[in-house]
Amino acid sequence: MKAVILVGGLGTRLRPLTINTPKAMVPVLNAPFLEYVIRRLRQHNVREIVLALSHLAQPIEDYFGNGSRLGIRLNYILEETPLGTAGAVKNAENFLDEPFLVLNGDIFTDLDLTAMMDFHSKSRSKATIALTPVDDPTSYGLIETDAKGRVTRFLEKPSWKQVTTNMINAGTYILEPDVMSYVPPQTKFSFEHEVFPPLLEQGEPIYAYPSSCYWMDIGTPEKYFWLNKDLLIGKSNQYHSVEQVVIGEQDNIHPTAQVTGPAVIGSNCTIWQKARLSGPVITGSGCIILENAIIKESIIWHDVRIEPGAQVSHSIIANNCRLGAGSIIEDSVLGDNVTVSSGHRLEPGSKIWPGTIVG
16 A cells, blocks of 8 residues: 655644754654654555655655665655645645555554554445544544444534534545545645545545544644653553663763663763753753753753753753753753853743754
8 A cells, every 4th residue: 555644744833843853853762753654654564655745845855765764665745835635645646546545744643554444445435534532622623423434524623512522533544546536736625624525425435443542643842742751651552662761872871870761862972970861851862961960851852962050851952952051941942053051041931943042
């Protein structure tokens, strides 16, 4: 089977992390988010993938190339203007000569794609939509089905009085190729609003595939942090480690430093004496954490320098930042190349844009 992954979004809700880094490339346990998606598709015998790109496309192509390193074939389609979920897939129509998967590129899930493919085939469905349960369905589009799973109604952002199910669209579809005939070329078009409802009105068989497996939309810094934490504590089947603290190659950790898991320390890191890291914590490669620095429940990207006595808690620090001696960063998100001056305390909840010098 083939797949299309939609990775052209601007990542607006994840800013400032996505000013310089495409949302698909934000590091999850020090590997690009998109790499997890591709590896999972490969495990379910998908051999050819089309990446529908737009914003910051080049870093994605540079990293993944033709896909051979991951055992798949990658094709790239670039949209010059935003085309929506269906419009982006329409651009890849020439590749789609058999039933195919469509995945939103910001969803991390353990969904059993092989079982979903079997269900699609046996149901003789025109379109099969994965569903996942949520606590508050009023912010999503609900999908009602009959006893056999055939979709009977779409309900967009209902009030609590209208809620009849907590199952929402999980952002994974299996489609027959002729579904794309409903999508005009080079037109902004969405599956959710402009393809699936008309198919339903015309009596075409649309089925839902419910699953209670792990599912996370990484669209905000909070959810991005939760994903990393969930992986560290074993909530997903896509990461397993018998070690509470995973140390990278060529790390230099002083004997008096304390690293309490769960934690992942990237390669070529230096952690000086009496520094303390309390998990869940992740540091990327090339980080320097100097004496008496404290890091608690935070994600540190690559090549970050944390100077003596600095404190970081419940925060996300992007690439090449410098946190001055005695500085305090709490509940904050820092973009690339941010400098926090020595002794400065950020207001909790701060979001600092790339290249900013604070204090």
